[in-house]
Amino acid sequence: MQIKHLIYVSLVAMMLSGSLINVPGQAWAAESESATSVSETEKETSTESIDGNTKKPATSEQAPTSRSAEPVGTPSNADKPSKDGWSFLLTIFRRGFSRQPQEEDYFALQDIDKAKFSGMSILTNLGNGLGKDITVRRWHWDASQNNWVEDKKQPKAKTGLSLIMGSLGFLDINDYALNKSGNLGVGTYYYQFSFSDGIWPLNKTFYSDLAKVGITPEPKPAKSINADTDNADGTPKVIYSDVDYGARAIIDPVDSTDDITWQAASAKDLLKFTPSNGRKTSLMAGNGEVGSDKQYVPDSYYVNQVNRDPNVPGIPANFKIAAGNVAANKDVYVGGLPAYNRAMDAGGSWSVGGLSELVKATGATSAWHYAWHFMDSTGKTIELPANSGVTNSSGDINNLANLNTAQPLTFAKDSLFMKQAAAATAIGKRYQAQLTLTTSVDSEEESSKKAEKVVVVSNKAELQVEPSLGKLTLDQVPNFRFGNVLAKDVYTGTNTQNQPYEVNDTLKITDTRVNPGWKLTAKMTKMASKAGHRLNTTTVNMSGLPGGANLGLVDNNSEIAIASTKLSNAWQVTGNLLMAANPDLQIEVGENFSSDITWTLNNTQPEVPAV
Structure with missing residues (x-):
């Protein structure tokens, strides 16, 4: 990255130019x-x-x-x-x-x-x-x-x-x-x-x-109907495919004699209610079913849908509960996984919804194994590179809820994987992720004393990695306006002991990136007037620069290093005009001499690797 500012330096007036089955x-x-x-x-x-x-x-x-x-x-x-x-x-x-x-x-x-x-x-x-x-x-x-x-x-x-x-x-x-x-x-x-x-x-x-x-003695019609499928904050609960969840009706009056019915809102909402009527039912999501070979075929509908919304933990599914002349449209989220939207340099962890309810619904008492899987936009598996900056991508956990606290999937700030994911996002081919949870359940029946493997799979969700939040900016550069200069000083020149022409102005640089670091250079063109007169060597001696250096910028259009640091600051820079003698120059009263200073700010951090 390179940022440039062009400064117009003048002896008379100097102008500055310059994201379960x-x-x-x-x-x-x-x-x-x-x-x-x-x-x-x-x-x-x-x-x-x-x-x-x-x-x-x-x-x-x-x-x-x-x-x-x-x-x-x-x-x-x-x-x-x-x-x-x-x-x-x-x-x-x-x-x-x-x-x-x-x-x-x-x-x-x-x-x-x-x-x-x-x-x-x-x-x-x-x-x-x-x-x-x-x-x-x-x-x-x-x-x-x-x-x-x-x-x-x-x-x-x-x-x-x-x-x-x-x-x-x-x-x-x-x-x-x-x-x-x-x-x-x-x-x-x-x-x-x-x-x-x-x-x-x-x-x-x-x-x-x-x-x-x-x-x-007489019918009691329902005045209102609802279902207990919301969290305490009013947001819909999270469920997982192939897992049976209990649901209850909330009806007013409590002793209403109206029949209560449950049904999916549309053909795209694959929700099954057993039974489909009554105050209490069991809710299961997905198209999982027992095959002709008496083996269960897990859901392939919700587990293959991709969530692109970072504010929704799963794929929305809608249903309707009704009693008599009243009804309510309700939602649940299937799969538990929201999209992940962060800046490349922000880092953070990926949260998973519905974990406590999942443990309750499966009745699992054993430890869980978790494994995160990453894929590109075509579904091709992406292996995590060495030193990827991704932690807790797989492991074992006793309390499943700790996937959001003690052992969350975490991306380091400005990590290699996040840079690659950001590059994929930039070209419209966002990475995706999916979580697989595995545990075992022991039978309580003497005739079948064995542990059965239980596998629960989340929906897929996008990894939306935006450009870095931090920025490197050259906010202000010094504008040296030395004003009126005596003709005799133009003819005889000035020296380091005699520098009567001094001005102060601000140099400001901001670097809010996770890993800051920059280099500033400058160059100055020949001091000349519109009449075509050119001064012999002219130098602007600068003090108060980052790092405390005192440097002379000569009007030979040669770039010199001004400073290299990681700081964000505003510096008051003092400029002193040093002119060589110009005994043969014919100048007129009020003639203006000026020069352009080009300031260049460069990023010293490495480039993003190719995906």
């Missing part, structure tokens, strides 16, 4: 927490029939048609809910209810025959292709007893037949009509489902969470 209806992903769980400890006793439990209090065969007092608590004789069933990549890590019944729902009495539980799924041992019976228990609130009373002998629910997925242990429960026994009236009820799995005497019973159902 899902299959519809099946549960493949990680466990989710349930607000209705009583305990995290599974019930260890094996039971073939709930009705045979002699420790339960007296129950009623009939449900009352109305209630006069507000229910209190939950049924005390309900079974402890088992841990949620949990699977990943067609491997069952824990048997149980992988998709629980809706924990709370309300129906108008006039719609009671349409009311049902739907979207439930279970995980079992292998070989259940013919399906299973599901035991159902129900309680109603009895105001006269001020207690929950069980309505015995509820019809069983059933799973569907699934010779392929059922043989692998994945079963969907058929829709279960609430009023199957025909005696459901206005009031508040609790339901609990259970199934037994395994061969006696090693069989085990698994219990669902309690599901609250309210039957209202």
